[in-house]
Amino acid sequence: MVYSRLMAVDRDHVLRSAAALLTRKSTATMDEVARAAGISRATLHRHFAGRDALVRALEALGIAECEAALEAARPEEGPAEDAVRRLVAAVEPQAGLLAFLYSENQLFEGEEQNEGWTRIDERIADLFRRGQESGEFRIDLTPAWLTEALYGLLASAAWAVAEGRVAPKDFTRMVVELLLGGTRRRTGSAPREHQRNES
Amino acid sequence: MVYSRLMAVDRDHVLRSAAALLTRKSTATMDEVARAAGISRATLHRHFAGRDALVRALEALGIAECEAALEAARPEEGPAEDAVRRLVAAVEPQAGLLAFLYSENQLFEGEEQNEGWTRIDERIADLFRRGQESGEFRIDLTPAWLTEALYGLLASAAWAVAEGRVAPKDFTRMVVELLLGGTRRRTGSAPREHQRNES
DNA sequence: CCCGAGTGAGACATGAATATCTCACATGGT
DNA sequence: ACCATGTGAGATATTCATGTCTCACTCGGG
Numbered sequence: 001m002v003y004s005r006l007m008a009v010d011r012d013h014v015l016r017s018a019a020a021l022l023t024r025k026s027t028a029t030m031d032e033v034a035r036a037a038g039i040s041r042a043t044l045h046r047h048f049a050g051r052d053a054l055v056r057a058l059e060a061l062g063i064a065e066c067e068a069a070l071e072a073a074r075p076e077e078g079p080a081e082d083a084v085r086r087l088v089a090a091v092e093p094q095a096g097l098l099a100f101l102y103s104e105n106q107l108f109e110g111e112e113q114n115e116g117w118t119r120i121d122e123r124i125a126d127l128f129r130r131g132q133e134s135g136e137f138r139i140d141l142t143p144a145w146l147t148e149a150l151y152g153l154l155a156s157a158a159w160a161v162a163e164g165r166v167a168p169k170d171f172t173r174m175v176v177e178l179l180l181g182g183t184r185r186r187t188g189s190a191p192r193e194h195q196r197n198e199s
Numbered sequence: 200m201v202y203s204r205l206m207a208v209d210r211d212h213v214l215r216s217a218a219a220l221l222t223r224k225s226t227a228t229m230d231e232v233a234r235a236a237g238i239s240r241a242t243l244h245r246h247f248a249g250r251d252a253l254v255r256a257l258e259a260l261g262i263a264e265c266e267a268a269l270e271a272a273r274p275e276e277g278p279a280e281d282a283v284r285r286l287v288a289a290v291e292p293q294a295g296l297l298a299f300l301y302s303e304n305q306l307f308e309g310e311e312q313n314e315g316w317t318r319i320d321e322r323i324a325d326l327f328r329r330g331q332e333s334g335e336f337r338i339d340l341t342p343a344w345l346t347e348a349l350y351g352l353l354a355s356a357a358w359a360v361a362e363g364r365v366a367p368k369d370f371t372r373m374v375v376e377l378l379l380g381g382t383r384r385r386t387g388s389a390p391r392e393h394q395r396n397e398s
Numbered sequence: 399c400c401c402g403a404g405t406g407a408g409a410c411a412t413g414a415a416t417a418t419c420t421c422a423c424a425t426g427g428t
Numbered sequence: 429a430c431c432a433t434g435t436g437a438g439a440t441a442t443t444c445a446t447g448t449c450t451c452a453c454t455c456g457g458g
Binding site: 025026081084103106128131135136137138140141142144145146148149151152153155156157159160165166170174177178179180181182183184185186 | 224225280283302305327330334335336337339340341343344345347348350351352354355356358359364365369373376377378379380381382383384385
């Protein structure tokens with residue numbers, strides 16, 4: 001019996017479609033989640049003890065994806081600006097899930113947040129700090145705020161894309177350009193080229 | 200009998216404390232909302248037919264506050280950059296309520312959103328568009344995205360302040376500086392002074 | 399061919415939040 | 429002192445999502 005492996009595959013598929021659905025409708029019912037995954041409510045409950053367990057599993061998935069994105073982006077290599085670009089590009093596919101977890105976190109209110117997020121927060125803050133120390137980034141905005149702002153922009157962009165307000169293909173460029181360059185037009189030097197989307 | 204005027208005052212007070220509570224705990228129960236306002240469930244129900252009506256009233260309040268802030272900020276006067284600073288400063292007191300409504304809007308999913316938001320969106324987008332046409336702002340980010348990003352940064356900042364991650368006094372500066380100037384350090388010209396908080 | 403694991407469909411109970419109602423009490427005006 | 433209005437507290441009903449259970453079905457392996 002290879003049921004354990006089959007379960008794992010199914011579980012992952014359920015998790016993915018749940019993430020996709022809850023991204024759009026964060027109050028979706030367990031029945032809706034099940035139908036979205038193409039299974040019945042009973043089977044969904046066989047995979048996840050309850051809604052809480054499902055959200056926890058989604059949180060674990062989000063953390064794992066974020067850490068994978070951080071790994072792929074190599075945040076401590078090269079210019080900090082390029083590292084930020086790599087990071088946003090790598091995390092873009094998970095932006096919807098991130099936005100869901102981001103707002104869901106507000107509901108955990110009293111409880112301590114998963115330490116996985118703390119680790120990720122610190123790695124991202126380290127990236128901004130590195131950019132400040134190298135002179136690339138301004139030093140009058142704290143790394144903690146820049147990290148928080150990155151999350152906020154990712155969530156905003158994911159939502160704006162879902163609403164059809166902006167084109168999906170512009171996602172990474174919009175987030176990165178606003179985060180790094182801001183709204184103000186560059187006056188002193190020629191604007192940096194920003195068409196390259198990755199690498 | 201002046202009960203109609205008294206009701207109005209009470210209703211506003213209830214609305215304010217409900218906004219303050221739901222800003223912190225968006226899933227607060229009707230009973231918690233009532234207690235936070237210092238009244239009983241029954242009285243709360245006498246003011247608002249149900250939770251839905253309460254949220255609608257909060258939405259109306261948020262829209263009114265936003266329009267008042269827009270009015271006070273005079274977005275079409277002077278340099279666009281200064282207008283953005285005035286706008287963020289004027290809207291700061293309502294950032295928590297805005298963040299709550301911003302996430303709550305995702306639940307209205309299918310329904311059309313209140314046209315009040317559309318009006319506000321357009322006025323803010325017009326401000327960014329004006330800055331682009333005057334040459335102050337870069338033109339490679341759409342006004343719609345800049346508007347969306349402003350909402351996201353306001354919500355992020357409100358949440359970060361509530362979590363104690365950043366100091367409340369830095370709120371406006373953080374949002375404005377990141378939105379306008381971005382993370383990147385200015386190289387060509389000396390960084391613009393940004394200590395003036397208002398006017 | 400048979401057996402069993404996994405599944406879907408549905409019944410059923412539980413719990414939470416909501417919505418409605420009643421009743422006693424306090425307060426303010428006459 | 430009396431009365432009316434608004435209120436708080438509690439009881440009750442309803443709704444809805446959740447969690448648990450049963451049972452029949454199917455598909456794949458032995």
